[in-house]
Amino acid sequence: MGENGNVWMPDAMSTVASEVDSLFYFVLWTSTIIFALVILAKVYFAVRFRRRDPAEVPQPIHESKLLETAWIVIPTILVLIVFTWGFKVFVKLNSPPPDAYQITVRGKQWFWEFQYPNGTVVANEMHVPIGQPVKLLMSSEDVLHSFFIPDFRVKHDVLPNRYTSLWFEATAPGEYQIYCTEYCGTSHSGMLGKVIVQTEEEFAAWLNEQSQDLPPAELGANVFRQYNCGVCHSVDGTRIVGPTMKGLWGAERQFEDGGTAVADENYIRESVLNPGAHIVATYPNAMPATFGSLSAKQLDGLIAFIQTLE
Numbered sequence: 278m279g280e281n282g283n284v285w286m287p288d289a290m291s292t293v294a295s296e297v298d299s300l301f302y303f304v305l306w307t308s309t310i311i312f313a314l315v316i317l318a319k320v321y322f323a324v325r326f327r328r329r330d331p332a333e334v335p336q337p338i339h340e341s342k343l344l345e346t347a348w349i350v351i352p353t354i355l356v357l358i359v360f361t362w363g364f365k366v367f368v369k370l371n372s373p374p375p376d377a378y379q380i381t382v383r384g385k386q387w388f389w390e391f392q393y394p395n396g397t398v399v400a401n402e403m404h405v406p407i408g409q410p411v412k413l414l415m416s417s418e419d420v421l422h423s424f425f426i427p428d429f430r431v432k433h434d435v436l437p438n439r440y441t442s443l444w445f446e447a448t449a450p451g452e453y454q455i456y457c458t459e460y461c462g463t464s465h466s467g468m469l470g471k472v473i474v475q476t477e478e479e480f481a482a483w484l485n486e487q488s489q490d491l492p493p494a495e496l497g498a499n500v501f502r503q504y505n506c507g508v509c510h511s512v513d514g515t516r517i518v519g520p521t522m523k524g525l526w527g528a529e530r531q532f533e534d535g536g537t538a539v540a541d542e543n544y545i546r547e548s549v550l551n552p553g554a555h556i557v558a559t560y561p562n563a564m565p566a567t568f569g570s571l572s573a574k575q576l577d578g579l580i581a582f583i584q585t586l587e
């Protein structure tokens with residue numbers, strides 16, 4: 278939340294965000310005013326027309342045509358305004374401009390993968406250019422997820438076996454939170470990402486740099502961070518969902534089934550790609566087999582990174 282947000286609304290940082298907010302506030306304020314009028318009238322009538330004498334018989338009343346017409350016509354007009362306005366915003370939210378820049382989004386337990394038109398794949402950090410409509414073509418490789426960027430006021434379910442999409446145009450550079458808003462398993466709450474909005478030039482430079490030509494341990498540290506491995510695996514010895522990475526390299530592992538193995542390159546590779554193959558004793562079989570898209574280079578990097586965590 279930045280300087281434009283308030284206690285119950287985050288910043289409005291996309292071209293459609295203020296329209297969504299205006300509609301929301303219109304509904305909120307008309308409802309609040311009508312609620313207040315109804316309550317005030319109720320209290321007033323209760324006092325004004327209270328029974329003053331046990332023998333009192335109230336006079337029959339005759340309806341006011343004007344009053345009845347008013348409370349039929351005014352709410353009808355209000356509802357029609359909300360419908361037309363809401364429909365317009367809905368259509369706009371669901372019609373990406375034809376020149377939109379397309380990024381493919383894959384939801385997996387428990388991270389987001391973003392693929393750019395040049396083939397670059399990154400996890401959890403989506404860089405986008407400012408002032409350009411961006412269309413996200415989204416699907417899931419496992420269960421239902423939901424992609425939500427509060428600052429942009431866009432949210433859509435991400436489904437297996439089907440594409441869904443949303444679009445936005447960011448209005449200011451900065452970092453904005455991405456949430457998964459569909460309960461999708463153990464680390465649902467850790468399925469977080471960031472949109473990083475950059476100028477056209479910064480974005481182009483970033484996209485160019487996304488080669489995997491880094492020293493292996495650095496590349497591995499990036500992969501570890503981007504793919505949120507730290508949600509389940511600590512690097513400082515703390516026990517979380519899965520075993521810590523600290524001191525893993527070269528250590529003897531005790532498995533649930535009584536077997537053992539030394540944590541070498543092949544053990545780590547197998548544990549990433551096929552996590553259920555050997556379960557370390559006292560830990561649950563909780564890691565999804567969703568990391569098959571890691572390149573050989575990224576796996577080498579992870580192994581090199583784990584070697585540094587003595």
Ligand code: CUA
Nearest residue numbers: 422457459461
């Ligand atoms: Cu993915 Cu919740």
